[in-house]
Amino acid sequence: MIEDFIDALRNFSRAKTRTFLSLLGVIIGVASVIVITSMGSSSTKQIQATFGSSGLDLVSVSSGFMRRNRDAVTLQFDEPLRQDLFDNIENVKKVWYKNSANFTVSYGETSVSNNATAIEPGYLEMCGLALDYGEYFSVTDEYLGAQKMILGSEVAAALFPEGNAVGKGVLVVSSSVPFAFRIVGVLKEQTSGMESSTTGIYVPRGFYAKKIKPNPTADTIMVQATDKSYCTAMVTDITNYMTEKSGTEGSVYVMSMQTMIDQMSEITSLLSLLLSGIAAISLLVGGIGIMNIMIVTVTERRQEIGIRKALGASPFVICRQFLVESASITVLGGILGILLGIGISFAVEYVRGQPFSVQLYACLIAFIFSVFVGIFFGFSPARRAAKLDPVEALAG
Helix, strand or coil: CHHHHHHHHHHHHHCHHHHHHHHHHHHHHHHHHHHHHHHHHHHHHHHHHHHCCCCCCEEEEEECCCCCCCCCCCCCCCHHHHHHHHHHCCCEEEEEEEEEEEEEEEECCEEEEEEEEEECCCHHHHCCCCEEEECCCCHHHHHHCCCEEEECHHHHHHHCCCCCCCCCEEEEEECCEEEEEEEEEEECCCCCCCCCCCCCEEEEHHHHHHHHCCCCCCCEEEEEECCHHHHHHHHHHHHHHHHHHHCCCCCEEEEEHHHHHHHHHHHHHHHHHHHHHHHHHHHHHHHHHHHHHHHHHHHHCHHHHHHHHHCCCCHHHHHHHHHHHHHHHHHHHHHHHHHHHHHHHHHHHHHHCCCCCCCHHHHHHHHHHHHHHHHHHHHHHHHHHHHCCHHHHHHC
């Protein structure tokens, strides 16, 4: 076997152009599979990085667009519903209520208008939003309805370009009613799925309940799962429960970041698999080219085959010689294709600013498939060589 491989390398060196053309189809096919799977994996990681690791255990519930019927019940996101979720939905760790209101925040001559989010204490910490400086809201702030505010990094920079926003007083106008607020914290800029660390404006929900809307129902419910793996099932469970409770479909809109990531990753994987299958066709085309070239090689080396048979070489030995030569082409093509695919993947992902990721299983499968192609398409020429009559081969 080793001698056959060495002999194959010598034959390759004698016909460099023919060998290169044989290798080309295999190299392109293997490299294409690796590039496609690598870009798919990188895109998945980019999606995960965009959403961030925090908030993946949260399921968001907001009012939907109900198709009204006679028995439909308008859902109220009130305190009894909070308890109902604990009682009827599995794997619930905590239920967070939040509201939003349009705020115009002014400091000196600078104003910023944006939706402010009224949150419960501990919500920002749970979402993984870290403070650049300052402090979070406390349970006391919630109970007293304190007029305190935490700003996103961009909002803080716009209002306080000199920095040091904590402790400063700002004027807030909501629904034409003015309020005085004190800044207690500024968020660190970071990636987060559910909330913004840059443009967010956050106030205690207790303030919203006391000064904006007494005994408010929530605009949005955030249901925290005991583990992110339960989120997909929880989306279905909450949707079914709310449909049953309201008596109509579409009463709520339920979604989770983890479910969205899983769906997008699944789509990316399916596209990568489809494109890899298309790229693998070039391997088959390369295999046909190898078979044609091996047929020519067998024809050119008829006398060599005749001499070896005359010296006692069995048909099996002759067949093995040409199979090893055919497989050697695809082995070399597979190795070069893997190296080329990794190089192209690195370059493309570097230019696109995506994390570099190569799927080892894709390299292994592409390599094994290329070797199989070489053996499969090389078998017919090798069998033809093994069946040659030594007398006719020497005469030819």
